[in-house]
Amino acid sequence: MSNKVNLHDISAKLTKETLESILAAECNETDVKLTDWDFGDASAKGDSYLTVVNKVKLNGLANGKPVQIDIVIKSLPQNLGRRKTYRSIIFFRNEVAFYTKIIPKFEQFLKSKNQANILCVPRHLKSLVDGENDYLILENVCNLGYGPITRQNCVDMEQCTVILEAFATFHAISFAYKDQNKEEFDEMVTHLEETYFSPKYWDWYERFHKRLVGIATHALATEYPNSEALKRFTSYKLGSLVKMCYKICDSPNTPTSVVNQGDSWAPNVLVRDVEGDKKEALLLDFQLARCVSPILDLAFFIYSCTDKALRERFNEMLKIYHNKLTSVINSLGSNAEKLYSWETFMKEVKENFFYGIVFVLEAMPFTMLDNSQAFDLDTIIKGDEEVNIDDVWTIGNLETQWKRLRLADVIVHAVENGFL
DSSP, X not given: OOOOOOGGGTOTTOOHHHHHXXXXXXXXXXXXXXXXXXXXXXXXXXXXXXXXXXXXXXXXXXXXXXXXXXEEEEEOOSOHXXXXXXXHHHHXXXXXXXXXXXXXXXXXXHHHTTOGGGOOSOOEEEEEOSSSSOEEEEEOGGGGTOEEOOSSOOOOHHHHHHHHHHHHHHHHHHHHHXXXXXXXXXXXXXXXXXXXXXXXXHHHHHHHHHHHHHHHHHHHHHHSTTOHHHHHHHHSOTTHHHHHHHHHHSOTTSTTOEEEOSOOSGGGEEEEEETTTEEEEEEOOOTTOXXXXXHHHHHHHHHHHOOXXXXXXXXXXXXXXXXXXXXXXXXXXXXXXXXXXXXXXXXXXXXXXXXXXXXXXXXXXXXXXXXXXXXXXXXXXXXXXXXXXXXXXXXXXXXXXXXXHHHHHHHHHHHHTTOO
């Protein structure tokens, strides 16, 4: 046994019996004995600030024969200062609600349509939420051939298409389910809570947001001095863009609001090869899941994961997304033209795409950190009390031209397209 961690170091309520029950369910056997467990490497520093992610191998005997299954255990940071600073309990509660209140309904719905295979998220195995000992156990999808797109690299058009179609499919399931089960949909999304863009979190975010706006302004002023983009971006009073996000993030009951993944950048999408040269994407990490316009997921993905050259094909990306969305809605027995026509979609692109800029102000500097620059929160946050996130994430102005351009170019794109 290379790495037998004490389960109580993960959660006081995570037991050997919990893991044994997972082994039994996965093997579909009753005579099961868990012999040991092996914790692999935790997630890379910088890839999971809000929770702790561990990949675990369960070894055991089923009817006397050796068995092994691979799982992922997400848990709250043991460092109480980190837990409070990053509001981990709220994010965790929201993700577990997604897996326990939303996904079972979607699975049931898709099964009734003989399309269970189109829901591309990891399977939920077990979870517990009490605000202190929370854990979420999922299947390890790496065994299904899925692998990451790295945190730093932009996607190419092939990857972009696969990911756009994955988000379109995910959103289409919501549209069709809502159309055919409106009351159930309205009830289940009440279990999701806004974890980021809400007035109650302004004090938490204000200083850090000011830092991010400064970094973006420096990038624009350096690479595009005296530009319309710089003038437009700096014309917004500090906080006004965030407040615009409050409004669109607090709209669960509008006709076009569907369940969004919420944190739709490259680290939260895995891809695998299927049938020769085709690829398939899987979405993970639903801590920011919310019920809003699908444009929010779309805007953040495009602005955080594409470069200027690829955005020359922006209209093509929108068509790829909407075509797939339309196709899946129709295949699930609803009328896509009625639910989300091209005209309605493009109207929402115009109205809501600015959200991608606001969230990318934060995400982009982090995507461009070298591994050596990523923040080790357990080292930085020493005590048990909350500290201001601006005192932890002490990022400075982008030091190279390619980094400044990558951030500045998305703002230029938003201004040129009338989103800002």
